[in-house]
Amino acid sequence: MTMSENGTGAEPLRPHAEDAFAHELKALAAVDDRPRPTRWKLSPWAVATYLLGGTLEDGTVITPKYVGPRRIVEVAVTTLATDRALLLLGVPGTAKTWVSEHLAAAVSGDSTLLVQGTAGTPEEAIRYGWNYARLLAHGPSREALVPSPVMRAMSEGMTARVEELTRIPADVQDTLITVLSEKTLPIPELGEEVQAVRGFNLIATANDRDRGVNELSSALRRRFNTVVLPLPATADAEVDIVARRVDQMGRALDLPAAPEGLAEIRRVVTVFRELREGITDDGRTKVKSPSGTLSTAEAISVVTNGLALAAHFGDGVLRPSDVAAGILGAVVRDPAADRVVWQEYLEAVVRERDGWKDFYRACREVTV
Numbered sequence: 001m002t003m004s005e006n007g008t009g010a011e012p013l014r015p016h017a018e019d020a021f022a023h024e025l026k027a028l029a030a031v032d033d034r035p036r037p038t039r040w041k042l043s044p045w046a047v048a049t050y051l052l053g054g055t056l057e058d059g060t061v062i063t064p065k066y067v068g069p070r071r072i073v074e075v076a077v078t079t080l081a082t083d084r085a086l087l088l089l090g091v092p093g094t095a096k097t098w099v100s101e102h103l104a105a106a107v108s109g110d111s112t113l114l115v116q117g118t119a120g121t122p123e124e125a126i127r128y129g130w131n132y133a134r135l136l137a138h139g140p141s142r143e144a145l146v147p148s149p150v151m152r153a154m155s156e157g158m159t160a161r162v163e164e165l166t167r168i169p170a171d172v173q174d175t176l177i178t179v180l181s182e183k184t185l186p187i188p189e190l191g192e193e194v195q196a197v198r199g200f201n202l203i204a205t206a207n208d209r210d211r212g213v214n215e216l217s218s219a220l221r222r223r224f225n226t227v228v229l230p231l232p233a234t235a236d237a238e239v240d241i242v243a244r245r246v247d248q249m250g251r252a253l254d255l256p257a258a259p260e261g262l263a264e265i266r267r268v269v270t271v272f273r274e275l276r277e278g279i280t281d282d283g284r285t286k287v288k289s290p291s292g293t294l295s296t297a298e299a300i301s302v303v304t305n306g307l308a309l310a311a312h313f314g315d316g317v318l319r320p321s322d323v324a325a326g327i328l329g330a331v332v333r334d335p336a337a338d339r340v341v342w343q344e345y346l347e348a349v350v351r352e353r354d355g356w357k358d359f360y361r362a363c364r365e366v367t368v
Helices: 022-031 044-052 070-080 096-108 132-138 149-156 175-181 235-252 262-277 296-313 320-331 337-350 357-367
Strands: 085-090 114-116 128-130 145-147 159-163 184-187 192-195 201-207 224-228
Touching: 022 044, 022 096, 044 070, 044 096, 070 085, 070 096, 070 224, 085 096, 096 159, 096 201, 114 149, 128 132, 145 149, 149 159, 149 175, 149 184, 149 192, 175 184, 175 201, 235 262, 235 296, 262 296, 262 320, 262 337, 296 320, 320 337, 320 357, 337 357
Parallel strands: 085 201, 085 224, 114 159, 159 201
Antiparallel strands: 128 145, 184 192
16 A cells, blocks of 8 residues: 555655656557457557667657667566566666566556565565464454465465565475466365466566575476666666666656766766776776675665755755765775775876766775
């Protein structure tokens, strides 16, 4: 239930994808004359267009939700149209959750059937739980049973989502095997089972930095078609992603637009890419990489925070001093080792780069 639905009239801070982009989904549905799988709101072509963006015949602009290889989106959408579940795999910050949410919104019109994976996720979160007051008063019954998001998706022919699958304990993960292979969920307490109806599928996400935490069993892995989401291939692509998301988040937070902020966005992206890849953009200087991932998501966070600083404590123009502290916080995760990496990068690369003197001074000011 969103805040606007619970009677307060308050606007949610972050609307669900199907609400935030309702006009785009409606426009796509109106022109979508291609075959749709059972209970899908859109055809696979329209789902891919919603993710990748484009302009419809009536002039409606569909904004890109994912900037990357088209084939990746096509394979992901096609997987959901089969009986295999989809596993989105990648390093932190590669938009796995974002893509998962928008796929569910476009396919089922509802992205909220979500299980958030943690080390403490119980089996009931995937199967079902009980209303213990009713259970104690009347014993096991359908009325006492509390369906999980996965059970609801099976019953209604919807798309369920499981975030951070490899964070979930292995024995709980394996609860999904019967669901994904037999398309049934046994309820032994009632001597019944829930059978998935057509339209049901599941999207899981996993961070490949978590290998060794709770590895997927071979039996469970076989039930998924794995799609790896890469980091942006070029600096221009990453700048475009960061600029788009910062603009969306800025509007949601009522921050003023920063038309002159593109130069700082490119600078943040350049710093993150060079430290992440261990070499400068021109290929001339090798640099050490810090312990953190320095993902696109972290670049978005740094720039958004900088925009807030510029709006509330500056002149509204995004400047080096607005992003310097955020970059330092993103880079220096290990106070000892990462600080050395950052200081070497500042002196060997940033200090000598033309047009970066203000940025160098701002970073030095917050580093010492």
